[in-house]
Amino acid sequence: MNRDLLRSLVxxxxxxxxxxxxxxxxxxxxRISGFLHLYPGEEAVAVGVLHAAEPADYVVSTYREHVxxxxxxISARQIMAELFGKKDGVSGGMGGSMxxxxxxxxxxxxxxxxGETFPIALGVGYAIAYRGLxxxxxxxxxxxxxxxxxxxxSLNMAALWRIPILFVCENNHYQIGTEIHRHSAVADIHKRAxxxxxxxxxxDGMDVLAVYEAARRALDAxxxxxxxxxxxxxxxxxxxxxxxxxxxxxxxxxLQAYLHDDPVDSVIRAAETADPTPGxxxxxxxxxxxxxxxxxxxxxxxxxxDIESLRAExxxxxxxxxxxxxxxxxxxxxxxxxAFRRNRMPDGPSAP
Amino acid sequence: MNGPVxxxxxxxxxxxxxxxxxxxxxxxxxDVGLFGGTYRVTEGLMxxxxxxxVRDTPISENSFVGLGVGAALAGLRPIVEIxxxxxxxxxxxxxxxxxxxxPFMSGGQFALPLTIRMPGGVARQLGAQxxxxxxxxxxxxxxxxxxxxxxxxxxxxxxxxxxxSDDPVIILEHERLYFSKGPLDEEAAPPPPHQAAxxxxxxxxxxxxxxxxxxxxxxxxxxxxxxHIDAEIIDLRSLLPIDWAxxxxxxxxxxxxxxxxxxxRFAGAGAEIVATLHExxxxxxxxxxxxxxxxDIPVPFNGALEAxxxxxxxxxxxxxxxxxxxx
Numbered sequence: 001m002n003r004d005l006l007r008s009l010v011x012x013x014x015x016x017x018x019x020x021x022x023x024x025x026x027x028x029x030x031r032i033s034g035f036l037h038l039y040p041g042e043e044a045v046a047v048g049v050l051h052a053a054e055p056a057d058y059v060v061s062t063y064r065e066h067v068x069x070x071x072x073x074i075s076a077r078q079i080m081a082e083l084f085g086k087k088d089g090v091s092g093g094m095g096g097s098m099x100x101x102x103x104x105x106x107x108x109x110x111x112x113x114x115g116e117t118f119p120i121a122l123g124v125g126y127a128i129a130y131r132g133l134x135x136x137x138x139x140x141x142x143x144x145x146x147x148x149x150x151x152x153x154s155l156n157m158a159a160l161w162r163i164p165i166l167f168v169c170e171n172n173h174y175q176i177g178t179e180i181h182r183h184s185a186v187a188d189i190h191k192r193a194x195x196x197x198x199x200x201x202x203x204d205g206m207d208v209l210a211v212y213e214a215a216r217r218a219l220d221a222x223x224x225x226x227x228x229x230x231x232x233x234x235x236x237x238x239x240x241x242x243x244x245x246x247x248x249x250x251x252x253x254x255l256q257a258y259l260h261d262d263p264v265d266s267v268i269r270a271a272e273t274a275d276p277t278p279g280x281x282x283x284x285x286x287x288x289x290x291x292x293x294x295x296x297x298x299x300x301x302x303x304x305x306d307i308e309s310l311r312a313e314x315x316x317x318x319x320x321x322x323x324x325x326x327x328x329x330x331x332x333x334x335x336x337x338x339a340f341r342r343n344r345m346p347d348g349p350s351a352p
Numbered sequence: 353m354n355g356p357v358x359x360x361x362x363x364x365x366x367x368x369x370x371x372x373x374x375x376x377x378x379x380x381x382x383d384v385g386l387f388g389g390t391y392r393v394t395e396g397l398m399x400x401x402x403x404x405x406v407r408d409t410p411i412s413e414n415s416f417v418g419l420g421v422g423a424a425l426a427g428l429r430p431i432v433e434i435x436x437x438x439x440x441x442x443x444x445x446x447x448x449x450x451x452x453x454x455p456f457m458s459g460g461q462f463a464l465p466l467t468i469r470m471p472g473g474v475a476r477q478l479g480a481q482x483x484x485x486x487x488x489x490x491x492x493x494x495x496x497x498x499x500x501x502x503x504x505x506x507x508x509x510x511x512x513x514x515x516x517s518d519d520p521v522i523i524l525e526h527e528r529l530y531f532s533k534g535p536l537d538e539e540a541a542p543p544p545p546h547q548a549a550x551x552x553x554x555x556x557x558x559x560x561x562x563x564x565x566x567x568x569x570x571x572x573x574x575x576x577x578x579x580h581i582d583a584e585i586i587d588l589r590s591l592l593p594i595d596w597a598x599x600x601x602x603x604x605x606x607x608x609x610x611x612x613x614x615x616x617r618f619a620g621a622g623a624e625i626v627a628t629l630h631e632x633x634x635x636x637x638x639x640x641x642x643x644x645x646x647x648d649i650p651v652p653f654n655g656a657l658e659a660x661x662x663x664x665x666x667x668x669x670x671x672x673x674x675x676x677x678x679x
Binding site for chain 1 (some may be wrong): 378404410421423424461
């Protein structure tokens with residue numbers, strides 16, 4: 001294991017957790033308004049997948065996308081300022097928590113209507129395939145999205161024209177409050193990709209090392225063999241669907257079991273272990289995963305002081321992001337019209 | 353000046369001309385490739401530009417329009433054909449929630465050079481599900497542009513302008529105009545895409561129409577000559593934005609206005625035009641601006657009833673006579 005990569009994975013996991021818990025506090029403090037969908041519990045998916053991606057790859061994400069944005073390298077400052085609705089937010093305060101866009105990092109947006117990421121990824125991937133570039137699109141979605149028509153329509157076209165998309169299902173088992181066996185006739189989501197002849201795997205989404213390896217393999221296959229790939233990551237959100245949801249529909253024992261499988265704690269335990277084989281004993285674990293190149297003699301562990309320094313750095317970055325967001329000015333209506341018009345033709349419509 | 357050519361031929365030539373200039377332009381939709389388009393608009397393009405630039409899609413409107421949005425975000429200039437406006441209802445999420453909003457929601461980071469072509473209107477006995485315009489549904493969505501060409505000349509240039517625009521543009525074509533003929537000048541510089549055109553100069557009443565209703569209005573003007581009423585006909589050419597300056601100047605000259613709207617009257621495009629012109633020209637008017645519009649009923653299949661459910665030249669002429677008698 002490359003030590004820098006391990007350090008980066010651990011740091012991003014810590015930053016993700018710290019950022020989201022702080023966002024929850026700021027929501028409670030009244031400094032963040034509107035819908036706020038947080039990611040604790042699911043960090044391993046975004047962090048693992050996006051570490052496996054190249055800078056030239058595109059990312060299309062959902063309304064639960066703060067951590068995708070962080071893992072893509074967008075600054076905590078710009079993301080927090082967007083959550084605050086401020087002018088220095090990554091979308092200028094016009095998007096908000098659910099609509100983070102950063103063209104410079106090929107972060108093609110957070111989309112707030114379930115199922116929209118499929119056709120957007122399809123179009124971005126179409127452009128890549130038409131131009132014959134060695135790039136790919138990472139398309140995030142949850143288990144709730146797989147019953148939208150766009151899932152089936154877009155998987156069909158992606159397979160038909162061999163579009164370079166990595167479909168990443170964040171299966172947290174709930175579409176808001178409806179558990180997967182109550183919303184899906186086939187709850188093994190990766191099996192649905194078989195209907196479109198897209199190679200698919202189910203992976204433990206609580207293990208960032210397993211996520212990273214699986215995404216790396218899938219992206220290599222996309223670049224070497226062409227066509228889409230599909231990964232289902234089994235994960236869990238520790239909080240409700242949004243800040244408005246206490247999550248009371250979930251059995252306490254279920255939540256407790258997953259909390260024992262906390263992906264941030266797990267990666268720290270693994271990183272501190274000289275030889276982490278055979279890894280943690282998780283209550284749920286994908287079967288049949290191939291042996292990991294992370295395990296074994298090449299492993300370079302981190303020390304406890306290493307971890308503490310990463311934890312302190314993440315805390316400092318989040319504190320700084322909140323101060324930055326607070327200090328940033330509110331956007332004006334003029335800024336809103338500017339955002340609305342800046343791409344318009346010179347003869348375009350004028351304000352009323 | 354060439355021609356005359358069919359409206360569909362003008363569209364075809366416009367697509368060809370733009371695609372020849374820019375490899376980033378692609379077109380896609382149901383049966384646009386091998387089949388050549390159900391109204392022949394994309395005829396010959398697949399043979400010339402290949403499958404990646406002229407793509408036959410499955411019947412998946414929401415996703416292939418969304419594909420167009422994603423491709424535009426990645427730098428292509430897609431032209432998506434929706435076989436008829438009625439099927440656009442299946443793609444409203446891609447059009448309204450995505451295409452119209454991403455440039456804004458991203459804080460202005462992303463241009464969205466997407467063109468969406470679709471025919472609509474009442475044709476001949478296609479039944480209620482294939483006889484709609486729906487322009488009013490798109491007009492209420494900030495971030496879109498809507499053009500409604502009524503002649504081969506406008507069809508040609510408004511398509512070329514739409515393809516070059518960095519905004520999402522909806523081109524509402526009309527099923528009964530595809531096989532109408534008119535002159536086509538492929539050299540002359542076109543007016544801006546949203547600029548209205550005065551199709552007939554007149555002094556007594558301003559009739560505002562668009563798309564196929566322009567020819568209905570022009571025919572009505574001929575009927576009104578017998579009544580010594582000299583009608584000015586404005587073809588809006590664009591419904592979002594609307595060229596208020598030309599409409600206002602005409603109404604202030606004639607002191608009378610009438611809107612011809614093929615869609616159902618209630619909450620249709622005509623309602624917006626009447627309201628805005630009343631706000632702008634109230635003190636110039638000799639009578640309230642009137643509307644002639646489609647009935648508030650799904651379009652009947654029976655041919656005679658179908659014809660009676662949308663504006664006709666006689667109906668427009670009668671409405672003008674009534675309007676003039678009130679002042």
